[in-house]
Amino acid sequence: MTAIAIDGPAGAGKSTIARKAAQKLGFLYVDTGALYRAVGLFMLQQGVDPGDAHTVIPLLKSVSVSLEYREGEQRVILCGEDVSDKIRTDDVSLAASRVSPIPEVRSFLFSLQQDIAKANNVVMDGRDIGTVVLPDAQVKIFLTASAEERARRRYFQLIHSGVKANYGDVLQDLKQRDYNDTHRAVSPLKRADDAVLMDTTKDSLGQSVARLIRIVEQKTGGKIS
Numbered sequence: 001m002t003a004i005a006i007d008g009p010a011g012a013g014k015s016t017i018a019r020k021a022a023q024k025l026g027f028l029y030v031d032t033g034a035l036y037r038a039v040g041l042f043m044l045q046q047g048v049d050p051g052d053a054h055t056v057i058p059l060l061k062s063v064s065v066s067l068e069y070r071e072g073e074q075r076v077i078l079c080g081e082d083v084s085d086k087i088r089t090d091d092v093s094l095a096a097s098r099v100s101p102i103p104e105v106r107s108f109l110f111s112l113q114q115d116i117a118k119a120n121n122v123v124m125d126g127r128d129i130g131t132v133v134l135p136d137a138q139v140k141i142f143l144t145a146s147a148e149e150r151a152r153r154r155y156f157q158l159i160h161s162g163v164k165a166n167y168g169d170v171l172q173d174l175k176q177r178d179y180n181d182t183h184r185a186v187s188p189l190k191r192a193d194d195a196v197l198m199d200t201t202k203d204s205l206g207q208s209v210a211r212l213i214r215i216v217e218q219k220t221g222g223k224i225s
């Protein structure tokens with residue numbers, strides 16, 4: 001099996017680029033952030049503080065989370081319910097960012113991610129895929145862009161979806177998230193030594209996807225199994 005690990009900060013375009021690249025390669029796209037979001041949603045549904053490790057840890061034994069694929073699209077199943085849409089709210093984003101530093105939450109989701117990569121050719125994105133989850137991935141990419149460009153993209157995304165936004169606030173939030181992601185004790189966001197750095201600040205989506213595919217071809221010598 002071939003695994004392509006894509007890590008990087010929030011707003012670098014990881015999921016969009018990874019999804020398109022997976023389509024082109026005929027690989028399964030695995031968005032691991034969705035798993036943290038599902039755990040975050042579960043804690044909100046239980047009415048507990050997602051950042052309170054003492055309450056969250058014992059509840060993990062009641063969480064059943066899995067990924068299914070319908071027409072190539074990843075669906076997240078939480079305790080039998082498809083929560084793929086519910087996990088995209090701001091509340092759940094926040095809950096995911098609060099549960100994700102808890103080591104027991106990370107180890108709870110660890111084997112699920114590894115098992116998917118054992119059974120499929122994957123493009124997997126997250127924060128610790130190349131460093132922790134799939135350290136032997138054939139291709140590792142650290143995808144980034146300047147904070148200003150990432151904030152600009154997020155700002156226009158919000159405006160286009162009819163949400164009022166202020167560029168300065170978006171930039172400030174993003175910098176805070178970068179700080180949290182890179183400074184947490186367990187599995188902090190960092191570039192794996194053998195990851196290719198891909199800065200998409202000046203690239204369009206199409207250019208980024210093409211660059212990624214070229215890196216994959218170079219690294220695998222065009223041989224994908």
Ligand code: DC
Pocket residue numbers: 010032033034036037093096097098100101125126127128129
């Ligand atoms: O990529 P995302 O915004 O959907 O991720 C949701 C949260 O989960 C975010 O706070 C980072 C965290 N996360 C993580 O800690 N490790 C991963 N492999 C993926 C996401």
